[in-house]
Amino acid sequence: MQNREQDDPICLDDISLLDEDCGLGTSDGDKTYESAQVINNSLEGVVPNVGMWFQSAKEIKSFYKQHAVKCGFGVQTRISKKDDDNQLCYLKLVCSREGKYVSQIPxxxxxxxxxxxxxxxxxxxxxxxxxxxxxxxxxxxxxxxxxxxxxxxxxxxxxxxxxxxxxxxxxRVFSKEGDKHALMQHFSRMRELNNSFYYEIDTDPENRIINVFWEDARSRAALVDFGDVISFDTTYLTNKYDMPFAPFIGVNHHGHSILLGCGLLLEDTSTFTWLFQCWLRCMGNRAPDGIITDQCKAMKNAIAIVFSNTRHRWCLWHIMKKVPEKLGGLTTYKTIKHALKQLVYECTSTINFELGWEQFISNFDLHHNEWLSTLYEEISRWVPCYLKSQFWAGMSTTQRTEGMNAFFDGFINSTTTLK
Missing domain, CATH: 1.10.10 (Arc Repressor Mutant, subunit A)
Structure with a gap:
């Protein structure tokens, strides 16, 4: 083949798929192309290089997208040109993040x-x-x-x-005196109506309210019989003060969800520690046998401090929900997803799970996947076969909490004040 400039129109057979911005190599317009390599129908595992020939633009895009998925980057068409007959004669595929962003802000x-x-x-x-x-x-x-x-x-x-x-x-503080006064007045009135109403308030150095916990008499009575396993979740609602609403949920003898306490708080280890200590005092220093939460590190640290003898379980639904996000870019994602679900839900013993996990990681070459490695370090918190020996009141997720949240939707929203 003769030398030609890179910007000149070239036929599809001579196209180079080298992407300068993705580190796949460089293309020199003065370089003479070597004899073309003929690509057969199986392109899997082939790395883009100079001199590859393709039969159509569709085949080019399919091949390069397959390579991009394997390498972990997106693809976009940077330049395409058509000849006088309206036929595609030049095509440049690049990384989806190719180029330099120019801000429009003065x-x-x-x-x-x-x-x-x-x-x-x-x-x-x-x-x-x-x-x-x-x-x-x-x-x-x-x-x-x-x-x-x-x-x-x-x-x-x-x-x-x-x-x-x-x-x-x-x-994040109740800075408006009207709201602070309304909260204190309501709690005082509830205590007057029933002496079993329990509440605690946390203040900052300026005596402003920053965290609140309360539990009514009915919930305290239910704690005696149904406080052995609780679900705790803070993802429901953030109020006008950017403070999440945090309910404690249990299950009664009819299998119904029951409210075992509520809080408004910040989300850090010290705040969760304060809230759990409040709940523990309200319960007469009787810690629950099990607690189900999401993978929040602050919750994990606080539970280890306050409920040191309580079995801590992670919500299985939240973990499996992350599979598309964490593994979706892999070439064999569908097969991996099916194998992972089968391993997690169908293994009946810890020995079988560990053997199956090793085989799963090896079969799909996932030794360097950080998310899976982190999950394996905590398998006793989320894999069902590691948790089946303990009573969990039929719960493996925090969806009991989410079901209770539907009840509150008719009364409060993110703009609701305390007045």
């Missing part, structure tokens, strides 16, 4: 300053953020007004991210 409004200077209006900025937040003004609009007022971003000492964190921190 330089004076960018959220990453070239240098920082001493801010002369920090207090004024905080007051503006607080006032606009109370008025419901979007944070990005408030931040842009501050930038304009100060004459450019370089005159501000903080980023938009810092402003967002500040507002989030303010929302």
């Amino acid at each position: 330089p004076e409004l960018k959220t990453h300053p070239a240098q920082t200077r001493q801010c002369l209006a920090c207090l004024t900025a905080k007051q503006t953020l607080d006032i606009n937040n109370e008025a419901g003004v979007h944070l990005n609009k408030t931040f842009r007004s501050l930038v304009g007022h100060m004459g450019g971003f370089d005159n501000l000492q903080f980023l938009e991210r810092d402003a967002r964190n500040y507002i989030g921190q303010q929302r």
Whole structure:
């Protein structure tokens, strides 16, 4: 073949699938192509290289997408050209992240300053953020007004991210006296109606409420008989203060879900520790035999501190839900998914599971998959055959909690206040 420039139209038979941005090699327009390699119907395992021939654009795309899935990147068409007869004569496939992003935001409004200077209006900025937040003004609009007022971003000492964190921190406390008073008044009234009503409130150094736990008399009575296994989940609802609603759910002798306590809290180890200690005191220092949660590390740490003798189980549904996200990019994903489900749900003994796991990892060459390796380290928390010797009240997931959440939908939402 004769030499030709890379930008000149070339026929499909001479196309090079080398992608400069994905590290698959480079293409030199002055380089003479070697004799073409004929590709048969089986393209699996073949690595793109100079001189490959294809019969159609469809075959090219299919081959390169298959290679991209194996290597873990997406594919997009960067350039395509057609000749005078409207036939495709040039095609360039590249990584989906190829190219350089050019921001449309004016330089004076960018959220990453070239240098920082001493801010002369920090207090004024905080007051503006607080006032606009109370008025419901979007944070990005408030931040842009501050930038304009100060004459450019370089005159501000903080980023938009810092402003967002500040507002989030303010929302996580009951800063409005009306809401704080309404909460205290309601709890006092409930205690007057029934002395068995239990509540605890956590405050910050400025005496503002940051965490709350409460349990009524009916739930405390149910704890005596049905508090041996509980489901705990914080994914239901985040209120106007960015504080998740955290219910404790159990199962009664009819198989019905029952509420065993509620909390409004932040999501870190110290907060979960405080909440679990409140629940333990309410229960007369009798820890549950088992607790089911998601894979939250903060929950795991707090349970180890407060419920040291309690068996901690992870929600199996949440784990299996992540399979498409973690393994979906693999070439043999469907086969892997079927084999994993069969292994998890059908193994009846720990010995068979461990042997099956080793075979599963080896068959699909998944030794370096970090997600699977992490799961294997904690198999006693989620694999059914490791947990079947203990009573779990028929629960293997936190969906009992999610079912109870449907009850609250008719009364509260993310904009509900405490008044």
